[in-house]
């Protein structure tokens with residue numbers, strides 16, 4: 001797959017147009033196959049765009065449905081809904097994010113004091129464990145900012161259950177390097193592999209499965225293929241995300257952030273945008289590649305917004321204030337939400353309002369609601 005992700009909306013639309021012909025039965029048949037960094041794409045590579053909402057979930061889903069019809073596009077559509085499910089789940093369980101940040105800090109302290117732990121961690125992130133496949137994937141992540149979904153699953157399972165490393169440190173390694181690094185999808189996928197999300201059901205990376213889906217490129221030995229799920233205290237029950245207030249009317253300043261860079265389609269009612277600011281809050285310790293992708297995406301969002309609303313746009317910091325009411329797209333749990341100035345009005349998209357209430361328990365609750373959600377979300 002071409003991993004040269006240019007994080008602008010027009011590059012996202014180009015990739016969507018290129019990939020949508022493959023989003024039917026071909027996708028369902030081939031999506032688990034990892035062909036390596038230079039191999040043919042078996043998935044779309046749309047996640048760097050969806051993560052920043054340079055592309056919207058509904059336009060990607062609508063394109064696949066228009067091309068293939070509901071039957072043949074089902075698998076692809078369900079995968080896009082995993083993204084909405086994880087976002088909704090983190091939004092309704094925000095303590096999981098703060099707990100993750102605490103665990104990363106604790107694990108970094110501990111690996112600083114235990115030389116065994118530090119050596120094991122350093123070998124894993126440098127690709128020096130001796131485990132076939134794993135070492136290449138570690139280097140691939142650092143060198144390209146990308147891993148195929150199946151590789152992410154194998155990698156996380158080997159990290160946790162064969163190498164015995166803390167899951168939160170693995171999630172941190174991913175979040176710093178992935179160009180689609182996302183607080184919800186990443187944290188909750190690592191927890192899912194660990195058996196903390198679907199409690200008691202860890203994901204086992206099996207040598208036979210790796211051989212099969214890498215077409216024999218890798219054949220690791222010594223994997224822990226019978227892992228026991230990690231344990232933790234039950235987290236707090238789901239909460240309802242805070243309500244959105246009325247969007248102010250009249251002249252407003254619109255604040256863009258990295259979780260929503262399609263300001264043209266925000267539900268702003270009768271508000272009139274006369275000023276634009278762009279607030280960039282990277283993932284903690286994000287790599288230079290990720291920061292560049294974030295900066296390019298923000299520059300693109302601001303330029304499009306300035307043309308659309310016909311007003312000035314600048315990069316701003318968290319202290320941005322003025323005489324105008326400030327409106328922003330709802331920022332889900334993560335760095336953008338943490339960085340937003342107090343007192344801004346947050347508007348939420350219909351997509352999030354429709355999907356998040358279905359994300360309080362397991363994915364099945366979301367999956368069964370997909371037709372009803374699409375009935376509403378894809379109305380012209």
Ligand SMILES: Cc1cc2nc3c(=O)[nH]c(=O)nc-3n(C[C@H](O)[C@H](O)[C@H](O)COP(=O)(O)OP(=O)(O)OC[C@H]3O[C@@H](n4cnc5c(N)ncnc54)[C@H](O)[C@@H]3O)c2cc1C
Nearest residue numbers: 043044045046047079080082083149152181182185186189
């Ligand atoms: C340990 C681990 C960590 C992950 N970390 C991230 C992350 O930081 N950011 C991220 O966007 N995804 C993450 N994922 C989910 C998934 O791997 C990526 O979304 C997917 O690989 C992106 O490639 P694609 O765009 O080609 O996907 P496609 O297969 O083409 O799917 C289309 C879109 O659906 C969504 N999607 C597909 N599969 C999943 C999934 N399993 N979970 C959530 N959304 C999905 C993505 O938005 C994706 O762009 C992680 C998965 C694992 C197992």
